[in-house]
Amino acid sequence: MLEVDGIHTYYGESHILHGVSLRVAAGEAVALLGRNGAGKTTMIRSIVGFTPPREGRIVFEGEPIQAWPPYRISRRGMALVPQGRRIFSPLSVRENLLLGARAAGWTLERVFALFPRLRERAEQSGGTLSGGEQQMLAIGRALLTNGRLLLLDEPSEGLAPILVREIGRVVKGLKGERLSILLVEQNYHLALRVADRVYVMNKGQIVYEGTPQSLEAAEEIKRRYLGVA
Amino acid sequence: MPALPDLFAQALNGLSYGVLLFLLSVGLTLIFGMLDVVNLAHGSFYMLGAYAGLTLIATTGNFWLALVAAPLVVGGIGAVIERSCLRPLYRRQPLDQVLLTFGLIYLFEDLVKWIWGGRIRSIPAPDLFSGSVTVLGATVPSYRLFVIVFGLGMAVAVWLLIERTRLGSIIRAGVFDAEMTGGMGVNIHRVFTGVFAFGAALGGLSGVIAGPIQSAYPPMGASILIPALIVVVVGGLGSLKGSLVGSLIIGQAETFGKAWLPGASMLMIYLVMAAIVLLRPQGLFGRPLK
Known part of the structure; x- marks a missing residue:
């Protein structure tokens, strides 16, 4: 589904990603873990074309997309839930949801069924929602693009534990929907609950690759790179 | 104390000027909000609209045709400018864009002098509105009333x-967030071109309807740019509502400034701007500054 092969990404002159490779197979949920500043968000920005890599290849369903503009990557089937949610505050909830809506599968009705709160607030402006509601809106908005690979960048950021569990439940449910998922997280427990495979990143490089079970046992990796005892 | 009908006539003058400013500032504020470009050449679209209108009226004798066709011509010019000159500069420093659009002011002004000459050219009002009417004791050219009604109608249309x-x-x-809009599958560069052309067309429209009031003269674009920029600052960058309210305020400030403090009408505008910006640095309807 997605193959990232040795990418180097820069912000201006600062070299952030140093030859990162990663794979997501069709139907798989992969978690990318790491501390703040490890390069996780840069990884997502590289994949969706916001900050294209200067070197390396990104292949999505057989096509090299590393030089494509973001709108083409999105239309090709990549659905983004960005860091900080990036809700369009001046737009109503409905307008947010419909902005990138494409093709069949996920419809407004299905998203409202998944997140009934959004139906109640459909005509409110996105900026008036609470943090948890904004996260639901960001997920709903991404689902409506009907992409086949869902990229979630820190969906638990700034949310109360009960909401984090709710997001975890929703993401797990989406796995059954023939969606492939790449989840970027600092929240170790959320990531482990959802993922089939995990990567750990540090200083712009992948330092660990394995299953949730093997990471659970890798005390040294957890302590050094994730700050989990 | 001036008589009431005089005040009323002044207010109508201010309103018609405000409407012209609104049509101009819509493009300016949308372009700034979306592209982060202060398009100093936006006044040039106003000037080009007036001259395109002049030629179209002279050749066809039909004001209404000019009212439709001139904005289309200016919008087309806007689209070409965006694609050829601005697009390569989006990733550069704001200063580069300021220099480019500043240069375009001179380029367009010289182009106009070359084609139409440097002297003032008057533009006739359409026959339908060539007279004047008396409203509440004040005698007002009926064309001004047309400008007000038409401009407010356009404001509603643009708002819708x-x-x-x-x-x-x-x-x-x-x-609000151009990058994320692109990330949702919207071809944002095409939207940029469209918005730029739309803003240019509205600026051109403003120039056409200003023609019979202000005539056409080469520096007209540069001289309306400052009030239009002030409208954007007062109303709030990127805000349509701000653009409308700001235009109406600045229109009145300019007109009453001219009547009460002849020779210092710009001072009045600056005082209004300073007062509003002191109270609300982001403008009346702008997003809070970070």
Whole structure:
């Protein structure tokens, strides 16, 4: 589904990603873990074309997309839930949801069924929602693009534990929907609950690759790179 | 104390000027909000609209045709400018864009002098509105009333387009967060071109309807740019509502400034701007500054 092969990404002159490779197979949920500043968000920005890599290849369903503009990557089937949610505050909830809506599968009705709160607030402006509601809106908005690979960048950021569990439940449910998922997280427990495979990143490089079970046992990796005892 | 009909006539003058400023500032504020470009050449679209109108009226004798065709011509010029000159500069420093659009002011002004000459050219009002009418004791050229009604009608139309259509929601999303709008599958560069052309066309429209009031003269674009920029600052960058309210305020300030403090009418505008910006640095309807 997605193959990232040795990418180097820069912000201006600062070299952030140093030859990162990663794979997501069709139907798989992969978690990318790491501390703040490890390069996780840069990884997502590289994949969706916001900050294209200067070197390396990104292949999505057989096509090299590393030089494509973001709108083409999105239309090709990549659905983004960005860091900080990036809700369009001046737009109503409905307008947010419909902005990138494409093709069949996920419809407004299905998203409202998944997140009934959004139906109640459909005509409110996105900026008036609470943090948890904004996260639901960001997920709903991404689902409506009907992409086949869902990229979630820190969906638990700034949310109360009960909401984090709710997001975890929703993401797990989406796995059954023939969606492939790449989840970027600092929240170790959320990531482990959802993922089939995990990567750990540090200083712009992948330092660990394995299953949730093997990471659970890798005390040294957890302590050094994730700050989990 | 001036007589009431005089005050009323002044207020109508201010309103018609405000309407012209609104049509001009819509493009300026949308372009700034979406592209982060202060288009100093935006006044040039106003000038080009007036001259295109002049020629179209002279050749066809039909004001209404000019009212439709001149903005289309200017919008086309805007689209070409965006694609050829501005697009390569989006990733550069704001200063580069300021220099480019500043240069375009001179380029367009010289082009106009070359084609139409440097002297003032008057533009006749359409026959239908060539007389004047008496409203509440004040005698007002009927063309001015037309400008007010037409301009407010355009304001409603633009508002409906931006606030009530899908295209409008894409534009608002782009003004708020262009990168993320692209990430949702919207070809944001095409939207940029469209918004730039739309803003240019409205500027051109403003120039056509200003023609019979202000005539056409080469520096007209540069001289309306300052009040239009002030409208954007007062109303709030990227805000359509701010653009409308700001235009109406600045229109009145300019007109009453001219009547009460002849020779210092710009001072009045600056005082109004300073007062508003002191109270609300982001402008009346702008997003809070970070």
